[in-house]
Amino acid sequence: MVVAFMTKTLKNHPALIPLLVFISGGTLMSGTYLARLALRNPDVSWDRKNNPEPWNNIAPNQQYKLFAVNMDYSKLKKDRPDF
């Protein structure tokens, strides 16, 4: 029903199509970024009993940042003692 309403409105006012495209693109981008933060961020712990320190699960050369300037992650290796 919403789709029929939308197509009818857009057919009568075609200038609104770019508005729809950009607004929905923006919503999608912010939504996916929030989802990435919620699910992939190593500072977020959903299950405190089984995964209490999720930042310790990252490999020494794994990159979380989207754009890392001046940092060659492939050359990193683990340098902490085991215990």
Place this chain on the structure above:
Amino acid sequence: MADIIEEKVKNYRTAPFDARFPNTNQTRNCFQNYLDFHRCSQALSDKGQDVSPCDWYQRVYKSLCPVSWVSKWDDQIETGSFPGKI
């Protein structure tokens, strides 16, 4: 492993880049190394092994953490009220 660590402690300059904490806020890096030092000391002394590999963590947290935090946490460990899990 122990002599590699000993050499690394001898050539220590500053805390290396840690991929777990890539951003400007290094608070958690400081706290994690403090915890790791104490966990390492406890684990190795429980097993009866030499505790000297843990010095790496001590050097790192001494580089990163403000002195006031370290002394506060040390006091808390002595009184038994330290909030972290060791």
